[in-house]
Amino acid sequence: MLERAAELKELLSGNEAIARGIYEAGVKVAVGYPGTPSTEILENVEKYKEDVYCEWSPNEKVAFEVAAGASLTGARAIVTMKHVGLNVAADPLMTLTYVGAVGGFVAIVADDPGMHSSQNEQDTRQYARFAKIPILEPADSEEARDFLVAGLELSEKFKTPVILRTTTRISHSRTLVQLRERVEHEPQGFKKDPPRFVPIPAWARPMRVRVEERLKAMAPEVCASPMNRIEWAGKELGIIACGVAYQYVKEVFPEASVLKLGWAYPFPDELIRQFAAGVSRLLVVEELDDFVEEHVKSLGIACDGKNFIPNIGELSPMLLRRIRARMEGKELPQTLPVEEASQLPPRPPVLCPSCPHRAVFAALGKFDVVVTGDIGCYSLGVAAPLNRMDTILCMGAGISMAHGMKVAGEKRRVVGMVGDSTFFHSGITGLLDIGYNKSAPVIIILDNRVTAMTGHQENPGSGLTLMGETTWQASIEDFARACGIKRVFAVDPLKYDAFIELLKESFDTPEPTVIISRSPCIVHDHSGLQTVRQVDPDLCRTCKVCLKIGCPALEFTDGHVRINSLMCGGCSLCEQICPFDAISPISEP
Amino acid sequence: MNDCVSVFLTGVGGQGILLASEILSNAAMLAGFDVKTNEIHGMAQRGGTVTAQVRYGQKVYSPLICEGDARVLCAFEMAEAVRAAHYLAPSGLAVVNQYRIIPVTVSSGSSTYPQDIKETLRKRFPRLCYFDATARAAEAGTERAANVVLLGATSVGLDLPEETWLEAIRKSVKPKFIEVNLKAFAAGRAAAQS
Numbered sequence: 001m002l003e004r005a006a007e008l009k010e011l012l013s014g015n016e017a018i019a020r021g022i023y024e025a026g027v028k029v030a031v032g033y034p035g036t037p038s039t040e041i042l043e044n045v046e047k048y049k050e051d052v053y054c055e056w057s058p059n060e061k062v063a064f065e066v067a068a069g070a071s072l073t074g075a076r077a078i079v080t081m082k083h084v085g086l087n088v089a090a091d092p093l094m095t096l097t098y099v100g101a102v103g104g105f106v107a108i109v110a111d112d113p114g115m116h117s118s119q120n121e122q123d124t125r126q127y128a129r130f131a132k133i134p135i136l137e138p139a140d141s142e143e144a145r146d147f148l149v150a151g152l153e154l155s156e157k158f159k160t161p162v163i164l165r166t167t168t169r170i171s172h173s174r175t176l177v178q179l180r181e182r183v184e185h186e187p188q189g190f191k192k193d194p195p196r197f198v199p200i201p202a203w204a205r206p207m208r209v210r211v212e213e214r215l216k217a218m219a220p221e222v223c224a225s226p227m228n229r230i231e232w233a234g235k236e237l238g239i240i241a242c243g244v245a246y247q248y249v250k251e252v253f254p255e256a257s258v259l260k261l262g263w264a265y266p267f268p269d270e271l272i273r274q275f276a277a278g279v280s281r282l283l284v285v286e287e288l289d290d291f292v293e294e295h296v297k298s299l300g301i302a303c304d305g306k307n308f309i310p311n312i313g314e315l316s317p318m319l320l321r322r323i324r325a326r327m328e329g330k331e332l333p334q335t336l337p338v339e340e341a342s343q344l345p346p347r348p349p350v351l352c353p354s355c356p357h358r359a360v361f362a363a364l365g366k367f368d369v370v371v372t373g374d375i376g377c378y379s380l381g382v383a384a385p386l387n388r389m390d391t392i393l394c395m396g397a398g399i400s401m402a403h404g405m406k407v408a409g410e411k412r413r414v415v416g417m418v419g420d421s422t423f424f425h426s427g428i429t430g431l432l433d434i435g436y437n438k439s440a441p442v443i444i445i446l447d448n449r450v451t452a453m454t455g456h457q458e459n460p461g462s463g464l465t466l467m468g469e470t471t472w473q474a475s476i477e478d479f480a481r482a483c484g485i486k487r488v489f490a491v492d493p494l495k496y497d498a499f500i501e502l503l504k505e506s507f508d509t510p511e512p513t514v515i516i517s518r519s520p521c522i523v524h525d526h527s528g529l530q531t532v533r534q535v536d537p538d539l540c541r542t543c544k545v546c547l548k549i550g551c552p553a554l555e556f557t558d559g560h561v562r563i564n565s566l567m568c569g570g571c572s573l574c575e576q577i578c579p580f581d582a583i584s585p586i587s588e589p
Numbered sequence: 590m591n592d593c594v595s596v597f598l599t600g601v602g603g604q605g606i607l608l609a610s611e612i613l614s615n616a617a618m619l620a621g622f623d624v625k626t627n628e629i630h631g632m633a634q635r636g637g638t639v640t641a642q643v644r645y646g647q648k649v650y651s652p653l654i655c656e657g658d659a660r661v662l663c664a665f666e667m668a669e670a671v672r673a674a675h676y677l678a679p680s681g682l683a684v685v686n687q688y689r690i691i692p693v694t695v696s697s698g699s700s701t702y703p704q705d706i707k708e709t710l711r712k713r714f715p716r717l718c719y720f721d722a723t724a725r726a727a728e729a730g731t732e733r734a735a736n737v738v739l740l741g742a743t744s745v746g747l748d749l750p751e752e753t754w755l756e757a758i759r760k761s762v763k764p765k766f767i768e769v770n771l772k773a774f775a776a777g778r779a780a781a782q783s
Contacts, residue, residue, distance in 0.1 A: 011614055011624060116629060140625075173627040173652035174614065250650040318655045335656035338674045340709045345668065345700035347601065347692040349637035380635070385697040547697050552636050556696045 009176040014166050017141035017177045018108060019044030021148035022052060026185035027078055028103070029070035030054045031063040033425065034454035035082030036117040037171035038110035042080055042466060043457070049467045051182060056457055056466045059395075059425040060085035064092045064107065068161075071105040072197060074187035076152050080108045083122050084394065088426070090127070093161070097131040098199050098207040100159035103187055104152030108164045110171050113287045114314035119375065119392060121313070123288035124165045128265045132211050134218065135163040135265045136227060137243040141175040147262060150227060158214050167287060169244045169314065215266050223271045227262030230275050238279030240272070240292055240303075245285045245315050252320040256283075267295045276301045283308070283327075287315050351380050353553040354529070354569025356519030357446055359493035360417075361388040362549050362573065363500045367507065369413040370405060374398030374427075376419035377453045377521075378446050385550045389417070396426030402441035403434050413507045414441040420476065421451040421459040428479055434512050435484025442506045442513045445476055447490075448521040456524045480514040490516040496576040522569045530570030531585035535561050539582035546574040546583065593646035594747065595654040597676040600665025601690045602639050605736035608761065609663070610641035612740055615757035617645035620749045625652040636693065638669055661746040662714075663739055665722075666690050667706050674713050682746030683714035684739055684781065687721040718742050718781045725776040734766075734773035741777020751778075 012020065018041050022030050030045045030052050032038065045054045057063035060081040070077035081089065086109050093107070109127075112118040128135035136151050138144040144166060151162040195203045222228065237256040241249040246260050259275040261268070276282050276296070284293040284305035293305035308323050309315070318335070325332035351358050361381040364371060365388055373379060373389035374397060382389040391401060395418075402416030418427045423445050431443065451457040458464045460474035480488045487509065493499045499517075506513040520528045540561055546554055553567035554574060563574070565586070575583040596613060600606045610626055617624045622645040629640055642654045654676055662677040663684045664670030670685040677683055694700040703709065710717055722738040729738070737758065744754050755771060762770050 009618075011618055011626070169627060169652060172629070173625055175625045175649075175652065176618070176623065244652075247650040247652065316653050316655075317651045318653075321655065335675050338671060338709075338713055340703070340713070341672050341674065343703055344672055345692045345695045345702055347636070347638045347668075348694070349602075349635035350693045352635060377635070384694075384699055544698070550693050550697055552693050552696075554696055555691050556698070557691065 009178050011174045012141045012177045013040065013172055013174045014138065014141045014144040014170040015040035015172070016044050017145040018148050018164070018166075019047070020177065020179065021145035022078055023048040024145070024180045024182050025104070025149045025152050026076055026183050027052055027152070028075035028185070028187060029067060029077040030080070031057050031066045031078075032080030032108075033057055033060045033063055033085055034451050034457040035085050035110070036454055037112060037166070037168040038080045038082045038085075038108065039454045039457065040171070041108060043455075046466055046468075054466050056451075056459060058460055060089040061092060064089035064096075067105060067107075068092060068096050068099075071101045071103045073103065073190045075103040076185050077103060078106045078108055078148070081110070082118065083109055083111045083124050084118065084120065085109070086124060086127055088395070093127065093131050095199055096161050097133050097211060098204060099197055101155045101161055102159070103185070104155040105161045106148060106151040106155060106164050107161060108148070108166070111165060111167045111288070113167055116168050119394070121288060123291060124163060125264060125291045126289060128163050129291075131161070132215055133160050133162060134158075134222075134263060135165055136263050137165050138170055138262065139243055139246040139260070140170070141173070142177045143262065144170060145177055147227060150225075158218060160214055165243070167243055167314070173244075218266050219269070222263050222266055223268040225263050228268050228271055229260050230271070231258045231260065232278070233257045235279050237281050237283065238275055239283045239285055240275070240296065241285045242292060243287060245287055248315055248317045248320045249285050251317045252324055261292060264292060267292070269299060272296055272299060272301065276303070285309055285315070285320070348383060349380060350383065350550060350552055351377065352523055353551055353567045354522040354571035356448065356493050356517065356522070356571065357381065358386070358549055358551065359496055359499065359571075359573050360444060360446065360517050361386040362577065363493065363496065363503055364388045364415060366500060367413065367503065369415050369507075370410060371415045371417055372398050372401040372405065374418040374422050375453075376422055376446070378417065378419060383550075385548050395422050396430055398422070399427045399430035399443055400433060402443065403430065403437070403439045406439035406441050407437070416441050416443045418443075418445055419452075420445060420447040420449060420461045423476060423479075424460045424474060428483065431480060431483040431485065431514070440510055440512045442503070442515065444515045444517055447476055447516050447518045448524070449473075450521050450524050452521045452524060456521065476514075476516050480516075485512050485514045487511060487513040488516070489513070490518050492519050493517045494519055494571055494573060496573060522571070528569070530572065532565045532568040532570050533563050533572065533575055533583050534565075534586045535563055536582045536584065539580050541580055541582070543579065546578055549573060549577065593644045593649050595659045596643045596661045596663065596743065596747070597654055597659040597673060598641040598643070598663045598665070599669045599673040600639055600686075601669065602635060602637055604639070604665040605733070606639050606641050606665060609736045609740050610643055612737070612754075612757045612761045613643050613743070614645070615760055616749050616753045617643070619753040619756055622646060623649045625649045627652040638672065640673065661743050663743045665736065665739060667710065668702065671706065671709055671713065677714070680716070682716045682718060683710070684718045684742040684746070685710055685714070686723070686735065686739055687719055688723055688735075718745070720780045722777065722780075725780060726773050729772035729776050730769035734770050737770045737773040738777035738780070741774040741779075742781035744774070744778055745781035
């Protein structure tokens with residue numbers, strides 16, 4: 001039995017295992033910006049704050065640069081983000097690849113194939129090729145820890161930044177991990193060396209050459225690395241598999257030989273040739289792009305891949321079973337949800353009961369406006385019955401796109417909407433543009449002083465750091481005024497009539513307005529909880545106006561509106577909008 | 590697929606599915622098995638469907654379950670049992686909480702909650718354990734332990750020694766809640782065996 005081995009191991013998610021690796025590898029500085037599925041890495045590093053400095057930075061670009069600065073002092077440093085975060089951090093990435101690392105530098109980037117909680121799906125491996133740096137892809141939690149450590153060592157050996165790429169299924173699956181002790185890596189301190197650290201053109205040109213030389217120097221290592229291995233079995237079919245796809249391949253094609261690529265770029269050409277020569281038929285199984293497949297073909301090796309494996313969405317063992325059947329010319333009976341499932345009511349995520357954002361959307365519903373939205377809990381305002389968000393692009397765009405619509409001459413009123421964390425992340429520069437270039441949208445900043453969507457992480461407005469220290473609270477009012485906005489209001493949207501009045505007045509003003517909607521996230525800050533509301537059946541005329549605000553605590557069953565007392569937080573929005581005064585606080589016993 | 594045991598848990602955010610998944614995986618680990626679990630995070634507090642998958646065996650590769658492979662489907666909410674019914678193996682045990690949570694799509698009038706859901710459950714699940722876990726949990730001491738009651742019923746469909754379950758509960762819940770959760774687990778086991 002495996003009893004003894006299991007006793008010595010812990011069941012950790014990929015993110016917990018990476019946090020453990022950060023601790024064990026003697027990392028000194030660990031920073032990032034929250035983003036599903038990467039968030040729990042730094043949340044778990046916080047446990048080791050005696051040994052590892054950790055912080056939530058305002059955005060991924062800043063975080064990347066913080067980690068880069070730390071690395072140049074010789075400290076081991078990591079930065080975490082989700083895949084779209086790397087777009088924000090692409091600028092420092094593309095030049096740190098020239099400057100290189102001193103202390104081990106690993107950017108941990110979590111992709112989200114299938115878009116469980118993302119606005120797009122992109123394959124971070126393309127960034128590794130773009131930046132000409134190594135990328136490592138673990139297939140379970142233990143590898144996530146091991147590859148993080150290996151990545152730091154590679155980074156130091158080849159003076160290169162390294163990307164550790166996870167996917168949702170690696171980040172959020174829990175598998176057994178053997179824990180180890182921390183090994184310290186004391187930084188030497190920054191050593192002045194301008195030709196190495198200053199990419200002015202005269203020095204950037206030799207750096208550019210070194211980037212290519214570095215790739216060549218890694219070639220033998222990538223073939224010999226234990227992260228890449230051949231598991232010989234039957235010679236009929238050979239499968240090259242990366243990341244979690246390896247696990248699905250082992251499950252569905254137990255008889256096939258497998259080349260498991262954990263260090264996919266730079267490509268291990270010799271290993272690929274050796275593997276291809278040993279099998280009759282070659283198949284590449286990888287999530288998202290045909291990253292490896294394209295290269296295999298460029299080596300002149302015939303293989304199957306995206307002709308069978310979709311490049312959209314995530315893979316699963318079930319999907320591979322069907323693909324296997326198709327490759328073998330068979331039909332696998334579809335296992336579909338039962339017929340009755342199609343009749344079930346959808347259960348989409350919704351704004352929580354007593355979420356103050358609901359009042360903002362309800363109020364906006366009274367006006368003919370275009371709302372350029374952004375990324376956070378309030379993205380849920382797009383759904384029925386609120387239906388009050390019209391665009392989403394990326395973090396910060398809620399503000400800049402409102403400006404764009406105004407300068408394009410959009411006739412309707414335009415409202416730009418972002419959250420507090422999103423404002424600090426990348427909304428400030430958009431607001432500066434509005435002040436500078438003089439357009440007049442209404443900007444609503446939903447300020448609950450916490451990064452709620454990803455699970456209540458601290459941000460510059462929270463007054464707390466990731467390490468639990470109190471700190472200054474960033475003032476959105478001060479930022480807005482510094483951006484040249486004169487009409488700045490901070491109001492509680494749950495004073496509903498006054499909020500509607502303020503909106504009306506702002507729409508009639510020919511200058512830009514910033515409305516800070518200030519009310520705590522009720523799930524995070526219970527101080528906002530009020531007396532539970534109830535419906536008086538004698539006064540209720542079942543007009544259903546209250547149901548239009550989409551509060552989960554309001555139920556309509558058997559012809560009556562009821563308030564679920566276990567869910568209601570007493571925000572009173574339903575009470576304020578009820579035309580018949582049928583809703584009131586429950587009388588205290 | 591190989592001889593791994595797969596369990597599919599489903600329900601609504603806030604019902605304690607992730608704790609149930611943790612206890613189950615700890616029980617399998619304590620019994621000496623390799624274990625993998627997967628959970629969909631992020632929406633747990635926002636009223637959406639939450640699922641967790643647990644697999645254990647001598648060697649587990651995929652953390653994901655194939656449709657039709659789960660030995661037990663444990664549903665914390667009735668409609669969610671139907672939504673996930675295709676994950677259960679034909680011979681598998683369905684543990685379904687007699688409990689409904691009305692989605693906002695129903696309250697706002699854009700969809701309806703099926704009235705005949707009990708018949709659907711009886712028709713779809715030849716091995717059905719259908720009971721009010723919240724009531725059993727209240728009898729044990731707190732409604733909040735409904736998740737562990739359901740786990741007790743789930744344990745009847747699996748082959749893990751009872752002692753590893755009890756040890757996993759002791760390991761996963763706060764000391765002051767151990768007693769009530771052990772009672773809740775026993776109540777769930779009794780419900781499934783009756």
